[in-house]
Every structure is written in C-alpha cells, then in structure tokens.
Amino acid sequence: MVFLSETKLSDEEFRRVRACLDEYDGMEVDSAGRSGGLAFMWKKHIKCTFRSASLHHMDFEIHSDNGDWRATGFYGWPSVGDRVLSWELLRELGTQSMVPWVCIGDFNEILFATEMKGGSRPQWQMNNFREAVEDCGLRDVDFEGYAYTYDNGQEEQANRQCRLDRALCNEPLLELFPRAKMQNLTREWSDHSPIMLRLNRREMGEKNFHKTFRFEQIWVGEKGCEETVRNAWVDGGEDLVASLRSCADLLQKWNGNSIGKIVKDLNKKRRRLEQLNVGRRS
Known part of the structure; x- marks a missing residue:
C-alpha cells in the first residue's frame, strides 16, 4: 500500500499515472491547482474498503487474513495558525472506530524538541500534538534509519531538519502486528524522506520462502x-x-x-x- 501527499496532480492527471501501474487500485484527492493533492494505492489482491477522505486525510479499512484493521493517510496543515485543525481532524478520526488502527503521513509537527535539528519549536506546538495523540490512544511506531525526515535544503547555520513524517498506531494494531516497524528511507530529490511501514517483518534466521516467478x-x-x-x-x-x-x-x-x-x-x-x-x- 502507498500513501502520497502533496501530489500536486488533478484527478485526471493522477488517473493517467495509475493507469501505468497495472497491479494497483487506488483513489485520489484532487489538488488545489499546484498545491495539495493526496493519493492512496494498494495491490489489487488487497481487500480494501473506503471510509472517508478530505484535503488532509484518506481513511480505509483493510480486510486481511490477520483480521480487519484500519489505515489512514494523514497530511497536517502546514501553516502554524491552522495546525489546530490537524488535531481536531485526528481526534475526530480517533472516535470513529475501535479496530486496530495506523495513521501514517506528514503531520507537519514534531512530538519532542529532540526531533528537530537546527532552530527551535515552541513548546505549546509540540504539546498540542502530543495531547491529540494521547487523546486518540495512539503511540509512535518505532523506526530505523536517519532520525529526521524533513530537510529544508539549506547549508550550515540555515539548515533545519525535523521528524515530520511518522506512523502512529493504537495498541490493538501492535497486538495484530507485533513486529511492526517504521523505516526512514533515503531522501533523493524531495525535501521529505519517504517512510515505509513494515507490519509483518521476518526475523533474522527465519526461512525466506521461494519467490514465485513472474515475467517482467x-x-x-x-x-x-x-x-x-x-x-x-x-x-x-x-x-x-x-x-x-x-x-x-x-x-x-x-x-x-x-x-x-x-x-x-x-x-x-x-x-x-x-x-x-x-x-x-x-
């Protein structure tokens, strides 16, 4: 499954992109001109039910062999003045079901001062985010890789790095997927690093099953x-x-x-x- 934010693509443009990806189904939220835009895609064999969407989220229920669970792609308001709307939306989503839930994306905020390198963040901003996370019964998924997922691209004293992108989940999801782990991948051209959530990770020494041959x-x-x-x-x-x-x-x-x-x-x-x-x- 793939969640994209700030696609900057219209519905029609993204449908053309998705047409090139034969193995995927998906939905998109139209961009406002050349800003915004969301997309959620999944392999066609995955059973997925649409729940809701807005300019800042896409919410789905996944039906798997492990049981039903919920996946929400989240894009927080970038403006500090509007950030309260992010936490109102997160709380509203948190009241809608009690199934195992993961909320992943760019929250445009950090939880702790240690998640920022260069510059500083007002304490009240981080407190508001933490309170919303706690109210929803969510916790941060452990991660591997470089700690900061956003880089403003500036050099030396002007450089700012933050951990804006993450996955949050409730306890039922960790009971369903006890090996869940986030991986912060390498940033190549964007100012954000892609992040990958692995739900069923194989442990070292486990058998690596033979991969079915497929003509590419x-x-x-x-x-x-x-x-x-x-x-x-x-x-x-x-x-x-x-x-x-x-x-x-x-x-x-x-x-x-x-x-x-x-x-x-x-x-x-x-x-x-x-x-x-x-x-x-x-």
Missing part, C-alpha cells in the same frame, strides 16, 4: 530476452511443463546478469547517497 514487462524489447526464451524453449523439448520451467530459470539468470546488475548498481549508489546525506547533516 521491462524485459520486453531488452537485448537478449528473446534469445533467452528461444533457447529455453529448445532445451525443454516437447514437454510443455519442462519448457516453461526452463524458460523461468534462464530468464531469472539472464535478468541477474543484465537488468538485475543495473538494479544492484543503483542500490549501491543509493547507499552511497545515504552516507553522503548523513555526513552532510552531522
């Missing part, structure tokens, strides 16, 4: 793909099942030596970018 659309037209399929079909002989198995095996090997290598190189560069980002911020 990106392979079509790539040099070597057609030849790989042709060779696999010859190797399989007249046995259809053997030919399909051979095709899957050879395509996976070919992918690992071509496109897969590009992905590995890209991941290395991302890790290097993360090191440089953290180095600049320290």
